[in-house]
Amino acid sequence: MEENKSWTRNQKWLEEIELLKSIIVKTDLVETTKWGGIVYTWNNRNIIGIGGFKDYFTIWFFNGVFLPDEKNVLVNAGEGVTKGLRQWRFTSKKEVNEKLVLHYVNQAIENEKNGLSIKPEKKEIQPSDFFLSKLQEDKHLEEKFNTFSPFKQKEFIEYIDTAKQEKTKHDRFEKIKPMLLANIGLNDKYRK
Known part of the structure; x- marks a missing residue:
């Protein structure tokens, strides 16, 4: 996969992204590129994405709202906008706990296997x-x-x-x- 095909806005987080990739490869997820970034799927369903931004690098869980966040690490990056998406932000490699990352990622896979996901709402159109x-x-x-x-x-x-x-x-x-x-x-x- 091409290195520049990620949400990394600059070259700041390349090592950190590689660290996350080295952990995620230990799961059943398949790495792919969607929307110009690194997305991991299970059974063709989006489970997580990873990327680097100006002040942090992150793992986002597409249906993170269903994760039991025992360690209180997940944030809703778009309060009032995103319903299911949750982010886990890091500012250094030292913050990445492999065992905990695997626990959250495997829980996200289990949730998908159990059908826990936010379905897009169908908007009914009201005639004038x-x-x-x-x-x-x-x-x-x-x-x-x-x-x-x-x-x-x-x-x-x-x-x-x-x-x-x-x-x-x-x-x-x-x-x-x-x-x-x-x-x-x-x-x-x-x-x-």
């Missing part, structure tokens, strides 16, 4: 009052709209509701009416 009122004006049109998959419904809703001017919303709605009645999705002509 304009869109709902236009559908309710024509019950047949509303029935046709409801036969589309949620994905195709979302495309129609976004097409209408992203228009800034009321006139554009009306024009767009008139354009999709024949499509709805003919069971043609907004972007079907682009799909094979």
